[in-house]
Amino acid sequence: MDQANVIDTGFRPRPLQREVNDQLKRFSVLICHRRFGKTVNAVNLLNDGAMRCSLPAPRFAYIAPLRKQAKAVAWDYAKQYAAPVPGVEFNEGDLRIDYPNGGRVSLYGGNDPDSLRGIYLDGVVFDEVAQMPHRVWTEVIRPALSDRKGWALFIGTPQGKNALYEVWDHAKRDPDWCAIMLRASETGIIDPKELAAVKREMDPDEYEQEFECSFTAAIKGAYFGQLMADAHRDGRITNVPYDPIIPVHTAWDLGMxxxxxxxxxxxKPGGSFAVVDYYEASGEGLDHYVKVLDDKPYKYGTHIAPHDIRVRELGTGKSRLEVARSLGIRFDIAPNIPIQDGINGIRSILPRCWFDETRCAVGIDSLTHYRRAFNEQMGAFSPRPVHDWTSHAVDAFRYFAVGFKERRTGNNTQTKCVEE
Known part of the structure; x- marks a missing residue:
């Protein structure tokens, strides 16, 4: 742009905001702590896009969960930084900014996806994606970007695993996307003394969610939410390669x-555990799972099963323990102890576990979301876990936690599974 045509809008990006903007791709997800300035930065990206876009009648959009949220959070900022542009017009009723080149920035609410159908876009910002249905993106906005190859930026703070987590997870795996996470403990934007005061005054889960960008800490009643959040933060959910020198032990929850x-x-030597893989299926016989093990490249050690593997089935008169043995797998039996003791067993080993984030994705989600039910009327949690999609993975991990024992000899750690 010719220097004579440069317009000073008054926006002065922080160094970290400028660094983030330099990393953005066509599709980007920015997870950042409260007070980072993500909305101000995003609004200026939209305004700049509307002024610079070379396509005819450029269209840019800011989408919040509700239209009134878009107005409360972003409208004043959008007007403030657009006001210095000669010839700009503001439409208060439609929450729309029209630029003299034909460019336009509009604010919308994502609670009514169908109202957004039929528009075209050159750029869009989703703010607080965690509070929106995922289909706003997949069914409505993504097609609106296609013919003009527009860009999208998702910004927000985690609130459990929902639409924001889905796009974040996708962005991490897709090389054409950009995924950036900025925690308050890392950016230095908030004064350390102020951050420490906030941490003392807030509920730990709320603090982890709002300032440390945890997708798991805010899950009400989660047994292992904080431990899994710690694993994420410590970098223990990552690429975990299989070591062909060390045997792979398996732990099973056998469904009927x-x-x-x-x-x-x-x-691993030193007492840590490399959780290299996870598998789950339903409606299959033991022969299917034996083939799954055979098809993997692992050298196996101990196979751990729940105590009810000894129960004989009415149809065959044989136990699954006997069937497994006939298929070449000899199981050791995990002790039959109360569920709460098994949960405590998981808690004791999770700080020593490293998970492969790709092969163990379903299992990681299960450990993260395994929880007690909360009775809103009584204001109390149930004493027992909810039985849902998370139960099978957690039960299998529980059998490993209580069935796998370590023996220490000198400086070396040997392992064995103890049968009940």
């Missing part, structure tokens, strides 16, 4: 009419 879950774990 529902799912069977299997964890694949290597016990």
């Amino acid at each position: 009419s529902d799912s069977t879950a299997i964890w694949f774990v290597q016990a």
Whole structure:
């Protein structure tokens, strides 16, 4: 742009905002702590796009969960930084800014996706994506960007695993996307003394969610939410390669009419665990799972099963323990102890576990979301866990936690599974 045509809008991006903007791709997800300035930065990206876009009649949009949220959060900022542009016009009723080149920035609410159908866009910002239905993006906005190859930026703070998590997870795996997470403990934007004061005054889960960008800490009643959040922060949910020198131990939850879950774990020298794989399926016989093990490249150690594997089935008169043995797998039996003791067992080993984030994705989600039910009327949690999609993976991991024992000899750690 010719220097004579440069317009000073008054926006002065922080160094970290400028650094973030330099990294953005066509599709980007920015997860950042409260008070980072993500909305101000995003509004200026939209205004700049509307002024610079070379296509005819450029269209840009800011989408919040509700239209009134868009107005309360972003409208004043949008007007403030657009006001210095000669010839700009503001439409208060439509929450729209029209630029002299034909460019336009409009503010919308994502609570009514169908109202957004039929528009075209050159750029869009989704703010607080966690509070929106995912289909706003997949069914409505993504097609609106296609013919003009527009860009999209998702910004927000985690609120459990929902639409924001879905796009974040996708962005991490897709090289054409950009995924950036900025925690308050890392950016230095908030004074350390102020941050410490906030941490003392807030509920720990709320603090982890709002300032440390945890997708898991805010899950009400989660047994392992904080431990899994710690694993994420410590970098223990990452790429975990299989070490062919060390045996892989498996731990199973054997379903009859529902799912069977299997964890694949290597016990490392020094007492840590490399959780290299996870598998789950339903409606299959033991022969299917034996083939799954055979098809993997692992050298196996101990196979751990729940105590009810000894129960004989009415149809055959044989136990699944006997059937497994006939198929070449000899199981050790995890002790039959109360569920709460098993949950405590998981808590005791999770700080020593490293999870492969790709192969163990379903199992990681299960450990993160395994929870007690909360009775809103009584204001209390149930004493027992909810039985849902998370149960099979957690039960299998529980059998590993209580069934796998370590023996220390000198400076070396040996492992074995103790049968009940």
